[in-house]
Amino acid sequence: MPDAVDGPSSFGTPLTPGAITAVLLGSGELGKEVVIELQRLGVQTLAVDRYPDAPAMQVAHRSAVIDMRDPEALRQLLITERPAVVIPEIEAIATQVLAELEQSADWPLRIVPTARATVLTMNREGIRRLAAEELGLSTSPYRFVESLDQFTEAADALGWPVVIKPVMSSSGKGQSVVKDRAGIEAAWQYAQTGGRAAADAGHAVRCIVEGFVDFEVEITQLTVRHAGGTTFLDPVFHRQVDGDYAESWQEPSGISSLPEAVQVEARDVARTITDALGGWGVFGVELFIAGDRVIFSEVSPRPHDTGLVTLVSQDLSEFAAHARAVLGLPVDTVTRFPGAAASLPIKAHGTGVATFDGIGEALATDPSVQVRLFGKPSVDGERRVGVVLARGADTAQARAVVANAAARISTRLT
Ligand SMILES: Nc1ncnc2c1ncn2[C@@H]1O[C@H](COP(=O)(O)OP(=O)(O)OP(=O)(O)O)[C@@H](O)[C@H]1O
Numbered sequence: 001m002p003d004a005v006d007g008p009s010s011f012g013t014p015l016t017p018g019a020i021t022a023v024l025l026g027s028g029e030l031g032k033e034v035v036i037e038l039q040r041l042g043v044q045t046l047a048v049d050r051y052p053d054a055p056a057m058q059v060a061h062r063s064a065v066i067d068m069r070d071p072e073a074l075r076q077l078l079i080t081e082r083p084a085v086v087i088p089e090i091e092a093i094a095t096q097v098l099a100e101l102e103q104s105a106d107w108p109l110r111i112v113p114t115a116r117a118t119v120l121t122m123n124r125e126g127i128r129r130l131a132a133e134e135l136g137l138s139t140s141p142y143r144f145v146e147s148l149d150q151f152t153e154a155a156d157a158l159g160w161p162v163v164i165k166p167v168m169s170s171s172g173k174g175q176s177v178v179k180d181r182a183g184i185e186a187a188w189q190y191a192q193t194g195g196r197a198a199a200d201a202g203h204a205v206r207c208i209v210e211g212f213v214d215f216e217v218e219i220t221q222l223t224v225r226h227a228g229g230t231t232f233l234d235p236v237f238h239r240q241v242d243g244d245y246a247e248s249w250q251e252p253s254g255i256s257s258l259p260e261a262v263q264v265e266a267r268d269v270a271r272t273i274t275d276a277l278g279g280w281g282v283f284g285v286e287l288f289i290a291g292d293r294v295i296f297s298e299v300s301p302r303p304h305d306t307g308l309v310t311l312v313s314q315d316l317s318e319f320a321a322h323a324r325a326v327l328g329l330p331v332d333t334v335t336r337f338p339g340a341a342a343s344l345p346i347k348a349h350g351t352g353v354a355t356f357d358g359i360g361e362a363l364a365t366d367p368s369v370q371v372r373l374f375g376k377p378s379v380d381g382e383r384r385v386g387v388v389l390a391r392g393a394d395t396a397q398a399r400a401v402v403a404n405a406a407a408r409i410s411t412r413l414t
């Protein structure tokens with residue numbers, strides 16, 4: 001059983017004194033879906049981010065713009081709001097404030113899934129040491145480094161190629177695969193500037209160096225810890241390009257290309273790491289599959305971008321499951337639609353405000369096709385601005401349907 005944290009015993013009415021309030025820290029496209037699901041349960045929502053009109057803010061009751069890495073600003077907001085539940089959607093948060101307020105004697109704040117889980121997973125060192133050194137899970141070989149010399153030494157010791165990542169980074173920022181000594185300096189420079197904590201005077205950015213895992217496929221084992229126990233969703237397969245997901249698909253266990261033993265092992269690994277993190281909510285456990293080996297990579301204590309596919313593959317998406325779980329409600333069964341499902345993100349490159357053409361044509365390609373446009377207020381660089389989703393009899397068909405539909409959509413920036 002998950003930890004004995006109480007959920008609300010009754011549900012109120014938004015915008016009245018009896019409302020249950022949820023604060024979302026981070027207001028991207030994943031948070032937007034969580035807000036919609038919370039609202040379906042009559043929860044009052046406050047969406048927070050560092051910029052106005054973020055996707056989740058557009059559907060929440062209220063919004064606030066603060067720098068969530070600023071401990072004072074975050075503490076002030078949470079003390080003023082006193083929400084029933086705090087739902088972090090991103091890693092770049094002053095998590096020490098969450099830990100402090102969770103322990104507050106007169107008014108303990110409920111953090112999803114737990115403040116400790118947000119602290120451990122925001123830093124690759126915390127979660128890697130927990131997984132590999134405390135729990136004994138299989139991971140890539142790794143070392144932590146703080147200088148170019150240490151990086152070179154680590155790579156020689158681990159064996160080439162290696163992957164270097166700042167310990168505080170996500171979406172592939174600051175991350176490179178290095179084949180040999182010739183690439184080491186450029187990779188070190190990128191790691192120093194690409195992550196969340198760029199190097200300040202005299203302080204190198206701490207990095208993890210990992211041995212390259214030659215995997216056949218990678219999956220996200222979505223795992224729901226809830227009032228009724230732990231529920232595992234069917235594995236989500238995905239393909240990553242430059243540290244960002246380029247495609248994901250989900251197939252029912254009955255027609256899965258993963259051997260039954262590997263599926264069981266994936267769930268065992270997911271149970272071990274999520275039990276260690278505790279609390280209620282959805283977790284995205286990222287695993288590499290090499291032969292019959294299941295290698296733990298990392299875990300998000302929240303819905304996962306590759307899990308957008310669950311918007312069309314299940315009756316309860318990962319977002320609906322998260323909303324229920326964090327409110328202390330059971331998520332014992334999640335019904336899969338028959339066959340496989342796939343998702344393909346729509347990306348925009350450049351600077352400006354997005355306009356989309358071809359949505360009707362995309363939807364007309366197949367009755368199962370759905371499109372979500374995130375409503376990101378502007379684009380600067382490469383940004384995920386929407387997703388195309390579809391189902392098929394099997395994986396090959398679902399991926400083909402989604403690719404065909406996505407090809408009809410074009411994005412202009414003005
Ligand atoms: N040791 C490794 N060996 C082989 N490939 C790796 C390794 N580490 C990472 N990758 C590849 O890079 C991708 C991104 O890595 P990782 O998940 O650690 O970064 P991230 O910045 O946290 O990305 P995200 O925030 O999108 O999950 C992985 O999904 C995998 O495809």
Ligand SMILES: [Mg+2]
Pocket residue numbers: 286298
């Ligand atoms: Mg990842």
